[in-house]
Amino acid sequence: MERIMGGGMLPLVLTSVGVLLLYRILVRLRRGxxxxxxxxxxxxxxxxxxxxxxxxxxxxxxxxxxxxxxxxxxxxxxxxxxxxxxxxxxxxxxxxxxxxxxxxxxxxxxxxxxxxxxxxxxxxxxxxxxxxxxxxxxxxxxxxxxxxxxxxxxxxxxxxxxxxxxxxxxxxxxxxxxxxxxxxxxxxxxxxxxxxxxxxxxxxxxxxxxxxxxxxxxxxxxxxxxxxxxxxxxxxxxxxxxxxxxxxxxxxxxxxxxxxxxxxxxxxxxxxxxxxGTVPTVAIYLRTLWPTLFFKLMSSRARKEQKHKDE
Structure with a gap:
């Protein structure tokens, strides 16, 4: 028994306990x-x-x-x-x-x-x-x-x-x-x-x-x-x-x-x-990474909305 615990079994037990504790910590962190x-x-x-x-x-x-x-x-x-x-x-x-x-x-x-x-x-x-x-x-x-x-x-x-x-x-x-x-x-x-x-x-x-x-x-x-x-x-x-x-x-x-x-x-x-959703999220990045295109899209949107109001 001593040889088993001192050899392969004890590290296995400690490892299992460690994994369980880590799992509980991760669950708690995920819940917040x-x-x-x-x-x-x-x-x-x-x-x-x-x-x-x-x-x-x-x-x-x-x-x-x-x-x-x-x-x-x-x-x-x-x-x-x-x-x-x-x-x-x-x-x-x-x-x-x-x-x-x-x-x-x-x-x-x-x-x-x-x-x-x-x-x-x-x-x-x-x-x-x-x-x-x-x-x-x-x-x-x-x-x-x-x-x-x-x-x-x-x-x-x-x-x-x-x-x-x-x-x-x-x-x-x-x-x-x-x-x-x-x-x-x-x-x-x-x-x-x-x-x-x-x-x-x-x-x-x-x-x-x-x-x-x-x-x-x-x-x-x-x-x-x-x-x-x-x-x-x-x-x-x-x-x-x-x-x-x-x-x-x-x-x-x-x-x-x-x-x-x-x-x-x-x-x-x-x-x-x-x-x-995807479109507004992409637009947020577009405003920073490609502002010229973003401004064109907003101008186009404004024209469409104004046309809709005039009709």
């Missing part, structure tokens, strides 16, 4: 950080992608702070999530809500204080709230450009900067922003939206570099078209509602799939995630 009990703040949580993120993170066991402008709609989400908890195997938590207007600086400061009072700290901030735009630059009032920038850029960075000190103090936290493919490439008749998302990408890229030594990851998620009411609620050049569900939006990603991808990105602490 656990969400059960984590405090997750979601803006724009009353509808669309924000609501789906609330469902996914709630099911993962997170303690949610749902944010939006409409108290009644937020409560509806809370009731839906509470009703679905019976189908979940592990413990879930009733979400808290904080109502505020993201475009008002004074409102954001007060909201940040309310958010921190819910659980005393924040593990994940998901900046999701936003507005889209459809219009010709020549017909768009500058006030519309400002309004879109206030909602999509200044609002999220104001909330981020209001909550960041609490994360820095704890040397813990995770900042996520839902940007767009249009934060990487600009397409015609989306100037205000694309500009706001380009600014968002730049700001959070800078933030990631500046706080990396503090152990606070920053994730920028850039989806393509998602089947939500984003285009219906988009503003036009005069500030009125667009009111149309675009074909591209109607055939876009299921918001639940995008929410699952957001959860995965948070668990794995990804830095930059593009959730889009």
């Amino acid at each position: 950080a656990p969400m059960h009990g984590a405090v997750v703040v979601i803006t724009g949580a009353s509808s669309g992608l924000g609501k789906e993120c609330a469902r996914v993170f709630h099911a993962a066991g997170a303690r949610l702070v749902l944010c939006g402008r409409d108290a009644a709609r937020l409560q509806e989400v809370v009731q839906e999530l509470s009703g679905s908890s019976t189908d979940i195997q592990h413990q879930t938590f009733t979400p808290s809500t904080v109502v505020f207007n993201l475009v008002r600086a004074d409102s954001v400061e007060k909201a940040a204080q309310e958010i921190l009072k819910c659980y005393g700290h924040i593990d994940v901030l998901i900046n999701n709230a936003g507005i889209s735009y459809r219009g010709n630059i020549l017909d768009t009032h500058i006030s519309v450009q400002r309004d879109v920038m206030e909602t999509n850029y200044f609002g999220p960075i104001a909330l981020t900067q209001a909550l960041l000190p609490s994360m820095v103090q704890r040397h813990s936290g995770h900042i996520v922003v839902i940007s767009s493919v249009q934060g990487k490439i600009a397409i015609p008749y989306r100037s205000a939206y694309a500009a706001s998302k380009h600014a968002t990408q730049a700001y959070f890229d800078c933030l990631r570099a500046e706080i990396s030594h503090l152990g606070i990851p920053v994730t920028v998620i850039s989806p393509g078209y998602i089947r939500t009411n984003l285009s219906v609620n988009a503003v036009t050049g005069d500030g009125s509602k667009y009111g149309v569900l675009d074909k591209t939006t109607a055939s876009g990603w299921d918001p639940r799939d995008v929410a699952d991808a957001v959860l995965k990105a948070v668990r794995q602490k990804s830095k930059d995630v593009v959730l889009a």
Whole structure:
């Protein structure tokens, strides 16, 4: 027996144990950080992608702070999530809500204080709230450009900067922003939206570099078209509602799939995630590697859209 254990058997046992431990480590890394009990703040949580993120993170066991402008709609989400908890195997938590207007600086400061009072700290901030735009630059009032920038850029960075000190103090936290493919490439008749998302990408890229030594990851998620009411609620050049569900939006990603991808990105602490099909993904690389061709394609797209509008 001693010869067996001291010869071939003992190394075999040790090797097997080592392989098993390595497998468990790899599985844990693939799953990423656990969400059960984590405090997750979601803006724009009353509808669309924000609501789906609330469902996914709630099911993962997170303690949610749902944010939006409409108290009644937020409560509806809370009731839906509470009703679905019976189908979940592990413990879930009733979400808290904080109502505020993201475009008002004074409102954001007060909201940040309310958010921190819910659980005393924040593990994940998901900046999701936003507005889209459809219009010709020549017909768009500058006030519309400002309004879109206030909602999509200044609002999220104001909330981020209001909550960041609490994360820095704890040397813990995770900042996520839902940007767009249009934060990487600009397409015609989306100037205000694309500009706001380009600014968002730049700001959070800078933030990631500046706080990396503090152990606070920053994730920028850039989806393509998602089947939500984003285009219906988009503003036009005069500030009125667009009111149309675009074909591209109607055939876009299921918001639940995008929410699952957001959860995965948070668990794995990804830095930059593009959730889009082949064409927009290629376009992102084309803009950098072959800009002349990219500009020609965008000009052609603009002409086609204008012709369609004139018909």
